[in-house]
Amino acid sequence: MIGLRRVGPDEFVSRLDSVLDIYTAAMAPPTDQLSGRKTIMGNHATHPGFTCLFAELADGTPVGLAYGFHGVPGQWWHDVVHQAVAERRGETSARDWLGDALELAEVHVHPDHQGKGVGRALVLNVCEGRPERTVVLSTRDLPTAARHLYRSIGFVDLLTAFVFPGGYERYAIAGAMLPLPSG
Numbered sequence: 001m002i003g004l005r006r007v008g009p010d011e012f013v014s015r016l017d018s019v020l021d022i023y024t025a026a027m028a029p030p031t032d033q034l035s036g037r038k039t040i041m042g043n044h045a046t047h048p049g050f051t052c053l054f055a056e057l058a059d060g061t062p063v064g065l066a067y068g069f070h071g072v073p074g075q076w077w078h079d080v081v082h083q084a085v086a087e088r089r090g091e092t093s094a095r096d097w098l099g100d101a102l103e104l105a106e107v108h109v110h111p112d113h114q115g116k117g118v119g120r121a122l123v124l125n126v127c128e129g130r131p132e133r134t135v136v137l138s139t140r141d142l143p144t145a146a147r148h149l150y151r152s153i154g155f156v157d158l159l160t161a162f163v164f165p166g167g168y169e170r171y172a173i174a175g176a177m178l179p180l181p182s183g
């Protein structure tokens with residue numbers, strides 16, 4: 001039995017090692033990127049409107065998480081994506097999608113617990129009751145479970161084949177209006 005529990009920024013920061021363990025199991029990133037990722041995640045917890053859900057086993061072991069925050073100018077992802085959406089879709093579109101947005105930064109479920117509806121429950125619940133107009137995210141532009149899940153929830157592509165500065169992998173930037181249709 002897996003339950004969802006809201007986790008505040010202080011607990012999130014104090015449990016970053018568990019968060020990193022789930023992230024590592026789910027994403028298999030190069031190990032030399034982990035300490036940088038930990039720093040970025042810790043910084044995310046200071047952003048306005050930070051919200052996080054852990055998916056936990058009955059004994060409290062976290063096996064999944066989703067978190068996000070209110071996007072504002074000055075945040076790296078927000079600024080890069082706002083500029084890219086403005087260039088490809090126009091400033092009005094960028095403002096409509098990113099001007100009042102919950103930015104969903106991470107959604108991960110440990111591989112041992114994937115395919116049971118945990119990811120869907122995390123996304124729907126982390127977006128529930130949010131005051132923002134939209135929810136936006138980036139995900140690898142590949143036919144992944146994440147792409148399938150977000151589309152089935154109602155996300156649409158804002159950009160595809162987008163390469164972040166300094167990166168090489170292609171990402172999709174996707175967004176949905178809040179409240180989510182199935183939320």
Ligand SMILES: CC(C)(COP(=O)(O)OP(=O)(O)OC[C@H]1O[C@@H](n2cnc3c(N)ncnc32)[C@H](O)[C@@H]1OP(=O)(O)O)[C@@H](O)C(=O)NCCC(=O)NCCS
Nearest residue numbers: 026107108109114115116117118119120139144145146148
């Ligand atoms: C994306 C992720 C969080 C989904 O978690 P989950 O608990 O497995 O999700 P759910 O069980 O709620 O739903 C998975 C959906 O993807 C589908 N799916 C699974 N593998 C798939 C694949 N390779 N391609 C397409 N769809 C796939 C499932 O059938 C299911 O869809 P359905 O409900 O229509 O049947 C999880 O797969 C994960 O952690 N992936 C690795 C990390 C990642 O990519 N995170 C997102 C970064 S933006």
